[in-house]
Amino acid sequence: MVSRTRWPPTAADYYLACGPERPVFQGDVFGDVPLVKAKSAGNPEKPPNLVVERRMVAVTGYPCDIYAEGRLVRVQTVAPVVPADRLGIPIDWDGAFTFAPLPDLLGDGAWNAVDLRVAANIDASYLRPGHRLRSLSETGWAAFRQRMALCDTRALISLTALQAIGASAWAEVELWQRWNEAGRDPTGFPAWLDTREAALGGFVRRQVLERGMIEQVRVALERDLGPAADDA
Amino acid sequence: MERAVGRQPRDSSTVRVQRNGNSKVLPLPADVARALDVHFGATYVVEVSGDDVVYHRVKESAVAVSGSAGARIGTVPDTEVSAAPQRVAVPELTWDF
Numbered sequence A: 001m002v003s004r005t006r007w008p009p010t011a012a013d014y015y016l017a018c019g020p021e022r023p024v025f026q027g028d029v030f031g032d033v034p035l036v037k038a039k040s041a042g043n044p045e046k047p048p049n050l051v052v053e054r055r056m057v058a059v060t061g062y063p064c065d066i067y068a069e070g071r072l073v074r075v076q077t078v079a080p081v082v083p084a085d086r087l088g089i090p091i092d093w094d095g096a097f098t099f100a101p102l103p104d105l106l107g108d109g110a111w112n113a114v115d116l117r118v119a120a121n122i123d124a125s126y127l128r129p130g131h132r133l134r135s136l137s138e139t140g141w142a143a144f145r146q147r148m149a150l151c152d153t154r155a156l157i158s159l160t161a162l163q164a165i166g167a168s169a170w171a172e173v174e175l176w177q178r179w180n181e182a183g184r185d186p187t188g189f190p191a192w193l194d195t196r197e198a199a200l201g202g203f204v205r206r207q208v209l210e211r212g213m214i215e216q217v218r219v220a221l222e223r224d225l226g227p228a229a230d231d232a
Numbered sequence B: 001m002e003r004a005v006g007r008q009p010r011d012s013s014t015v016r017v018q019r020n021g022n023s024k025v026l027p028l029p030a031d032v033a034r035a036l037d038v039h040f041g042a043t044y045v046v047e048v049s050g051d052d053v054v055y056h057r058v059k060e061s062a063v064a065v066s067g068s069a070g071a072r073i074g075t076v077p078d079t080e081v082s083a084a085p086q087r088v089a090v091p092e093l094t095w096d097f
Helices: A138-153 A159-181 A184-194 A205-210 A214-230 B028-035
Strands: A029-039 A051-061 A075-082 A100-104 A110-116 A120-122 A130-138 A153-155 B002-005 B014-019 B023-029 B044-050 B050-059 B064-066 B074-077 B081-082
Touching: A029 A075, A029 A120, A100 B074, A120 B023, A130 A184, A138 A153, A138 A159, A138 B081, A153 A159, A159 A184, A159 A214, A159 B074, A184 A205, A205 A214, B023 B074
Parallel strands: none
Antiparallel strands: A029 A051, A029 A130, A051 A075, A075 A110, A075 A120, A100 A110, A153 B081, B002 B014, B002 B044, B014 B023, B044 B050, B064 B074
C-alpha cells in the first residue's frame, strides 16, 4: 500500500536494499555511464560536435522493453540525474513535473532528480552491477512512473492505480531476483515463468502470477530451486 | 500510523483494527461511524495526531489490467487521473543538463 500520510517519501521509503542479483529495473540509478551530446557545430549540414560525459543516469525503459529472452537488450534508454537544488522542485513535489525526485540518493542528505526531458541511448554494457547506486522500492517505482506520465502528459495518475498496474511486473522481478540469488543462470528465469505448471492447475506460471497469486508461484519456484540451490 | 481495516462491527460501536497481521477491536462511537459512513469492508489508514485518531479512507483501485507480459496494460478510470498544471517555473533545457 502506498502511504499518503508521509509525503514526500524518505530514502527508506523510496529505495530498495538489494544486491547485484536484483535484475536491472526501471528507475535504477547507475553511475559512470557515458552520455553523448551531439551539439551543433553551427552548420546543420556538417557533423555535430560530440561531447561525451560520464554521468549518473536512471533507466527509463519499461521492464518489459529492456529485456529480450532474459538478457538486457543492447540499446537502453536513460535520463540524466542532476542535483535538485537548481530545478525548483517544491518541497512537497507538487510541481516541476519534468523531473523525478530522488531523495537522499547518495546518502548524504542531498536531493537529486532525473531530468525526464532528456532521453539518451546507451549500450547496455555500461549498466554494470557494481555501478548501480540505487534501485527503487515499489512505492518509489510508482512515484517514478507517476512523474514520467506527468512529464509527458501532465496527467496525474494515482499511485494506487500505478501500483496496481505494475503489480505483476513487480512480483516477477522479485521472483527473478530469488532465482538469481540461488545461483541460477539469469537468462533461464523467463522460460521457467512461461512454462505450464501441473501444480498450478496446468496454467502457465506467468498467467498465475498475473492473476495476483504470487505466493503460489513462489512455492513452485522454491520447490524447483531446491535446498541444494541455496548452496550453489 | 497504523493500517486500519474496517470490519463488520459486532455492534455498531466497534471497529477492528489490523496492524502487521494482528488485529484488535477498538471502540468507535456509533454516531461517529454513521457520520463518517464507516462500513463493513472499508479500508482506512489511521493516523494518531495528538489526542485524536484520524481515519483516512483508502480508495480501492478500479484499474482494469489486461494482457500478458509485454502486452499487459492497465486501463485507468477517470477517478484515478486528474490534470496537473505546472505550478513552478522549470529551468529551460540546455546542453548543460
